[in-house]
Amino acid sequence: MLDDVRVVAFDIFGTTVDWHTGIAEQVGEVFERRRIGLDPAAFADSWRDRYLPAMARVNNAEREWAYLDALHRESLDALLAEHGVGNAVSESDRMRLVRAWHRLPAWPDSAELLTRLRRRYTVVALSNGGFGLLVDLVKAAGLPFDAILSAELARTYKPAPAPYLIAAQLLDVDPGEVLMVAAHGWDIDGARAAGLRTAFLERPAEKGPYREADRAAGTTCDIPATSASDLATRLGC
Amino acid sequence: MLDDVRVVAFDIFGTTVDWHTGIAEQVGEVFERRRIGLDPAAFADSWRDRYLPAMARVNNAEREWAYLDALHRESLDALLAEHGVGNAVSESDRMRLVRAWHRLPAWPDSAELLTRLRRRYTVVALSNGGFGLLVDLVKAAGLPFDAILSAELARTYKPAPAPYLIAAQLLDVDPGEVLMVAAHGWDIDGARAAGLRTAFLERPAEKGPYREADRAAGTTCDIPATSASDLATRLGC
Incomplete structure (x- = not known):
């Protein structure tokens, strides 16, 4: 069915790395040092909730292209103010928290999955993270991609078609x-609309302890995979 | 002296891979099969001679952006015609020869050099090869870069400033x-003019048996390195 596939492109946040654990931990360190009584895991959820709407404003031309770090900073500032803790969190804390998205732990099976798939396919990262962010993140997490591609190269965010199409064109x-390959229905839908093939890789813990992760059953995709090893097997690796 | 350096960017053709051996071999296979009596190593030299002038025409706006594969194809066609063997070399041979630039052997010490440098620096490819060409080449040659960058992202070729500056910006x-890091004076000069630091890595066999390779002594650079291990040592790795 998927004999034509030559490139496997991986989403990063949630699909390849565990953003929720990484962000909640780094938020927790700042909150503890600043004696802020908010729940770091819930704060991570609220911060991530602003991710798609912030990118949609770029894609809808309501604002010019802005780097993901800038969007993270804006939503962080707004959230801290809304929680009444704006004065407790310094400029250097804020810079550190924005940089937290550059250092996130890989899911334990990600490196092995990429290694298996690379024997047969060209395996790349394709994320809304900026190019430099992704290079930092992938290096620190030890993920053996053949190449890194970013929505920054299209100056448009997924799920708009441009990032997916520019990836194909560059390759x-x-x-x-x-x-x-993604753990989110919106990314699968965007890729399918751009003419790519799609694999939903379920990551049940992706949204942390308070939220339900997206499930393959709710999405139209070529390959619904329940785990990394299920995906590798279905791709003949 | 170079304490500020965070990224090491490697030129590819000649610096990281042995283009002359790879091209002469693949040209030799076609010439033998087609019973063409030309010297493959000399033909590789002539083909490469057209590389800088072809890119200069793009950079001087004498023509629109053209992918390196397209420039290689044009110069191959012209060279075969000039040698009077245009009718002996088929379309599929020509496509295969253009693709030869996607499959070239690494210098034996390249992978180890990159591995050493990656412990301390972000190590990337920065070449005039197209992005897809570089991904193919780096994968086949087993070179462990942190990321791949191409002049294609600037739609301008080195030694113009844009490819160097876009690499810094994306990172x-x-x-x-x-x-x-480059084995050619023109690349070192271009990088220096764009504000980068420079290391000349001598590759004495880079131009094959008939030509003299560029030497560090003829070039203004921050680090003149006589070998891969000399370069790693000078960079504290």
Whole structure:
């Protein structure tokens, strides 16, 4: 069914790395030092809730292209103010928290999954994170990608078609020769609309302890995979 | 002296991979099969001679952006015609020869050099090869870069400033925090003019048996390195 696939493109936040654990931990360190009584895991949820709407404003041309770090900073500032703790968190804390998105732990099976798939496919990162952010993150997490691609190269965010299409173009393949792997229905839907093939990789803990992760059953995709090893097997690796 | 350097960017053709051996071998296979009596090593020299002039025409706006594969194809066609063997070399041979630039052997010490430098620096490819070409080449040659960058992202070729500056911008560093490593004076000169730091890595066999390779002594650079291990030592790795 997927004999034409030559490139496997991985979403990063949630699909390849555990953003929730990483952000909640780093938020927790700042809150503890500043004696802020908010729940770091719930704060991480609220921060991430502003991710898609902030990118949508760029894609809808309500504002100019802005780097993901800038969007994270704006939503962080707003959230801290709304929680009445704006004065307790310094400029250097804020810079550190924005940088927290550059250092996140990989899911324990991610490196092995990429290694297996690389034997047969070109395996790349394709994320809304900025190029430099992704290079930092992938290096620190020890993820063996063949190449890193970012929505920054399209100056448009997923799920708009441009990031998916520019990835195919830069890799000299047709969109239908790229399989997008993601743990989110919105990313799968965007990739499918751009003409890519799609694999939903379930990451049940992706949204932390308070939220339900997206499930493959709710999404139209070529491959619904319940785990990393299920995905590798279905791709013949 | 180079304490500010955070990124080491490597040129590819000649600096990291042995283009001359790879191209002469693949040209030799086609010439033998087609019973063409030309010297493959000399043909590789002539083909490469057209590389800088072809890119200069793009940079001087004498023509629109053209992918390196397209420039290689044009110069191959012209060379075969000039040698009077245009009718002996088929379309599929020509496509295969253009693709030869996607499959070239690494210098035997390249992978180890990159591995050593990656412990301390972010280590990237920065070449005039197209992005897809570089991904193919780096994967096949087993070179462990942190990321791949291409002049294609600037739609302008080195030694113009744009490819060097876009690399720094995408990696979120200042130009002076990038060290360009190359075996060619023209690349070192271009990087220096763009504000990068520079290391000349001598590759004495880079131009094959008939030509003299560039030497560090003829070039103004921050680090003149006589070998891969000399370069790693000078960079504290």
